[in-house]
């Protein structure tokens with residue numbers, strides 16, 4: 001069994017991993033780097049250039065896991081592509097949106113390689129995807145396999161509780177098993193239910209190798225933290241802003257965090273914590289929210305009947321209307337991107353409210369420390385900030401607060417899961433170096449019999 005980390009650094013970037021089980025050559029995930037452009041935004045495909053990939057398996061439809069899939073499909077035309085059902089719906093919308101973003105970046109930033117793929121190519125690619133139900137063993141040729149057929153090489157998706165359609169992947173072959181967590185949450189969110197992950201490979205048989213994400217490895221959860229108290233704190237902070245005639249900007253990812261925030265706002269209204277007020281979201285977020293609504297009864301989630309688009313009727317903004325949208329009292333703007341990348345809705349709107357002490361910007365999830373959202377959340381009132389290098393600096397006067405509603409598992413629960421599984425080998429992925437290091441050190445102490453590996457980028461490891 002062989003493994004190659006196809007990310008360019010130890011980081012949360014363009015996530016992609018090569019795995020060889022027997023003669024099956026596989027790629028897990030195929031992301032786009034959120035911070036880089038052109039070639040640097042792609043995973044490092046060089047180590048697999050001369051290998052014929054049989055199957056590409058996608059864990060979920062966040063950009064850092066699916067964003068460059070059409071490029072890999074072009075380079076590996078014979079590879080079958082598998083993903084969970086909801087991920088296929090979301091991935092389709094996301095990749096078409098990505099073509100538009102890259103086309104704009106070609107003009108604005110002069111990235112000549114962009115777009116990395118076209119709408120036509122995306123359409124052809126999505127036609128070839130094979131969407132799979134959770135908890136069904138499937139061969140790498142795409143056939144359903146019964147659990148009684150021992151010895152078959154298969155993969156199987158398990159609900160990861162991170163965003164709609166997110167999964168962990170069990171891979172069986174060579175008489176061994178590998179479980180890849182993808183992005184996971186072991187706690188309930190407002191919509192998503194906690195992950196339903198396996199603790200063994202087959203009745204009583206251990207999982208041999210665990211590939212586990214480490215996103216929150218460097219952030220301890222305060223002992224007094226509860227989701228209910230945090231929701232209450234958010235509701236109070238919104239009310240305070242409305243009381244001083246301000247509006248609230250919440251930068252969010254289009255997939256996952258937007259829908260969680262909308263569901264929270266709905267609950268605040270229903271519980272009487274807040275009255276009725278206008279909500280604004282972006283076009284891609286609206287598409288993703290529609291998919292949540294359409295799939296509500298079919299997915300494992302809380303509030304299965306809650307239809308976010310009809311119950312909250314958010315106003316939908318785009319790249320043009322964002323400039324005229326009123327930054328008026330008593331409104332919530334839950335806009336993407338979550339990292340406030342220049343030219344996105346959240347960045348454009350932040351520049352309109354950041355100098356006004358009446359308004360608020362509330363952070364509710366992960367942002368790369370070097371992204372505009374990451375820089376802004378570490379800054380203080382009175383600091384000068386450049387949110388877009390094409391625009392003049394601004395002085396921060398608005399109210400800024402941070403809330404902990406991460407869609408990723410707390411680091412303690414990652415370790416607890418690894419301890420329950422007790423695999424022979426553990427590979428640590430999807431984390432910045434301090435996060436990975438915390439998990440490595442902790443597992444070294446808590447699971448002394450396991451070999452804990454931080455897979456070096458681009459290097460083939462024998463498992």
Ligand SMILES: [Zn+2]
Pocket residue numbers: 060062162183
């Ligand atoms: Zn994710």
Ligand SMILES: [Zn+2]
Pocket residue numbers: 012015062064065183430
């Ligand atoms: Zn991720």
